[in-house]
Amino acid sequence: MTQRLALVTGGEGGIGTEICRQLAAQGRRIVTTCLDPEQENIEQWAQNLRDEGIEADWVVCNVADYSACEAMAEDVRKRFGEVDILVNVAGITRDGFLHKMENEQWRSVIDINLSGAFNVTRQFVAGMRERGFGRVVNISSVNGQTGQFGQTNYSAAKAGLHGFTMALAKEGAPKGVTANTVSPGYVKTSMTAAMPDKVREAIVGQIPAGDMGEPADIARAVRFLCADEAGYINGANLPVNGALFCSF
Ligand code: CAA
Numbered sequence: 001m002t003q004r005l006a007l008v009t010g011g012e013g014g015i016g017t018e019i020c021r022q023l024a025a026q027g028r029r030i031v032t033t034c035l036d037p038e039q040e041n042i043e044q045w046a047q048n049l050r051d052e053g054i055e056a057d058w059v060v061c062n063v064a065d066y067s068a069c070e071a072m073a074e075d076v077r078k079r080f081g082e083v084d085i086l087v088n089v090a091g092i093t094r095d096g097f098l099h100k101m102e103n104e105q106w107r108s109v110i111d112i113n114l115s116g117a118f119n120v121t122r123q124f125v126a127g128m129r130e131r132g133f134g135r136v137v138n139i140s141s142v143n144g145q146t147g148q149f150g151q152t153n154y155s156a157a158k159a160g161l162h163g164f165t166m167a168l169a170k171e172g173a174p175k176g177v178t179a180n181t182v183s184p185g186y187v188k189t190s191m192t193a194a195m196p197d198k199v200r201e202a203i204v205g206q207i208p209a210g211d212m213g214e215p216a217d218i219a220r221a222v223r224f225l226c227a228d229e230a231g232y233i234n235g236a237n238l239p240v241n242g243a244l245f246c247s248f
Contacts, residue, residue, distance in 0.1 A: 006226070007076060007083045009033045009063050009120055010090030011056075012045045014189030015139065018219035019087055024054040026223050031080055033061040033072060033090065033120075063090045063116030064108075073123035083124045085135040085226050088117040088161075093191055095150040106153045113157035117164060125168070125177065134177035135226045138165050139218070142185045142241045149199075158183075162237050169235030178234040180225045185241025187213040209242025 006023045010016045011032025020030045030049070034042040042058045049056040057080065061072035076083060091113045094105040117138055128134025143151050144158025161181060168179035186192050186203055192212060195203075204212060221240045225233060239245065 003027060003029050004084040004228075005029045005031065005076075005081050006085035006087065007031050007033070007120075007124070008087045008089055009061070009116065011058075011087075012040050012042055013089065014191075015184065015187060015215045015218050016087075016089040017045070017049075018215035019089060019222050020049060020056060021052070021054065022216070022219040022223040023085065023087075023226060024049070024056070026226065028085060028226075029080065030054060030056040031076060031083075032056065032058050033063065034058050035060070035062055061120075063088075063120055064111040066119045066122075069119040069123055072120075082127050082131065084128065084131070084133055085137075086121060086124055087137045087139065087222055087226070088120060089139045090116050091139065091157075093151070093154050093194070095154070095195075097150055098152045101153065109153035110157050110160075113154065114160045114164070117161055121164075121168070125172070128177045129172065129175040132176040133228075134172060134175075135230070136165075136168060136172075136177070136179040137222050137225050138162070138179070138181045139222075140165075140181045140183045140237070142183055142239065142245050145183055145237075145239070145247065146245050165237070166235045173234050176231060178225070178231060180233060180235065181237040182218060182221045182225070183237055183239045183241065184218045185213055185239070185244045187215055187218060189215060207242045207244045209244075211242070213240060213242055 006028040140161045141158040147155045165179045165181040
């Protein structure tokens, strides 16, 4: 069987990099999107993975820009082939209480975290349907399930992302295309490192597992959902949060 191609948006981040590693271990060829190759030092990132024996490449794309996503998809097809597996990781926080939130804080989070998933997935899902195989995994958050102080923008985007997943799952199921959400809790990344220490420490104190998760905890869940054998798992929201939030 030919090697399946996995596109991971925001793959150079803490969680994204581990997802790339796990999907490579599953036998996938890896391509990530990056926004600013120099600032993200993306060639070094790719080289580090190649040094580990992982075939990883990158393309430039602002996921918030629909036309840029169209151009990126063409570039990916020309250089690497058809995308069978898509993991929407690219996301930002612009935390602030709603009564102090600027329009730009709201817009940028919705544009990247929610519309970004549409902009990218829209480019690849028709091909997945035609070929009768596809795996889409959207990285949401426990804060999309519970809401969080200072995150009306982020919580709305992340909750919306699972609505997107569920609708896409219904559309894709007859064609062999699955869409699932993984909802991480608090994970050791630059995003949680940027939180005020006092708030982070208080939240960690509430995690029954006793500590924040590792990026690999999230990546292993993504790998599970991307398996060829996972075709009947569709429209699910898999929490990986150390029991911080449990629901039916
Ligand atoms: N729980 C309880 N109280 C909280 C709180 C929380 N999570 N966050 C803020 N507060 C309280 C503060 O303790 C403070 O109370 P006091 O006035 O009694 O001291 C009050 O709200 C005001 O807080 P600040 O002084 O910090 O106000 P601010 O306007 O400067 O900042 C904030 C508010 C933006 C919410 C800031 O506190 C903050 O950044 N909090 C972290 C938000 C957060 O949890 N982000 C998650 C990032 S990680 C992530 O998003 C990844 C993921 O998917 C899980």
